[in-house]
Amino acid sequence: MLKHAILYPLFLVVGFVSLLIGIFGGSFAWFFVVLLLAVGMTAWGAFDIRLGYFTHTFFRKKYNAKGLIALSFDDGPSPHTAEVLELLNTYQFKATFFCIGKQVLAYPDIAKQIIDEGHTIGNHTYSHNRNFGFLKEKEVVAELEQCNSIIQQIVGKKPKFFRPPFGVTNPSVAKAVQYTKHQIIGWSNRSLDTVTLEEDKIYQRVCKRLKSGDIMLFHDTSQRTVNVLKRLLPHLQKQGYISVSVDDLLNLHGYED
Numbered sequence: 001m002l003k004h005a006i007l008y009p010l011f012l013v014v015g016f017v018s019l020l021i022g023i024f025g026g027s028f029a030w031f032f033v034v035l036l037l038a039v040g041m042t043a044w045g046a047f048d049i050r051l052g053y054f055t056h057t058f059f060r061k062k063y064n065a066k067g068l069i070a071l072s073f074d075d076g077p078s079p080h081t082a083e084v085l086e087l088l089n090t091y092q093f094k095a096t097f098f099c100i101g102k103q104v105l106a107y108p109d110i111a112k113q114i115i116d117e118g119h120t121i122g123n124h125t126y127s128h129n130r131n132f133g134f135l136k137e138k139e140v141v142a143e144l145e146q147c148n149s150i151i152q153q154i155v156g157k158k159p160k161f162f163r164p165p166f167g168v169t170n171p172s173v174a175k176a177v178q179y180t181k182h183q184i185i186g187w188s189n190r191s192l193d194t195v196t197l198e199e200d201k202i203y204q205r206v207c208k209r210l211k212s213g214d215i216m217l218f219h220d221t222s223q224r225t226v227n228v229l230k231r232l233l234p235h236l237q238k239q240g241y242i243s244v245s246v247d248d249l250l251n252l253h254g255y256e257d
């Protein structure tokens, strides 16, 4: 697996040598090739959570032959979460909700209901800042700690799972989670339910990619997603899939002791 810790010094050395070649040889072509590669790799690593480029991430359960998957929902709780919970209950599926601190404050009873019904809550920062990818380590730590303390106040549990907003990882996020001891949970099956407007397209997309051990990413923030789930959950059951929480899928502890 390509890692930032290995590639970054390599890019620096090769970049420096190609710069010298440019200065003394007259052509900076190699320098620009190295520069492009370095920028491209950093951007790819920042936006593809499955790479684990800057820090270790969990995004699926490998070698899972039992038909287990983990449904996960970001950005709630919201007024749509209750219907998502009702559907999960109908099919006896468990899920993981990566909650925004501000939303937990706005809908504390729904956050409690998530826990009471046996699902797991993870940290999705306090404010879901649009510029999350540009925050400094200290600011990421503050977002994580504020969200954790709200969740602890409301439901009595301190999450260890963290899903970065927009799935962004970078050196600040890597250092922040090293400090807070959160485990980053990504996904292997992304519904794109916030950007795809047609319910049928969302349904077809996730079904086409469906594999045992998948962590599936949805958002409990729209009626569109609820409607997709109404079709998807019976399909999963019919195909022999069972949704469990991320802690059960990966055999990890979801909360601090």
Ligand SMILES: [Zn+2]
Pocket: 074, 075, 124, 128, 164, 165, 166
């Ligand atoms: Zn989000």
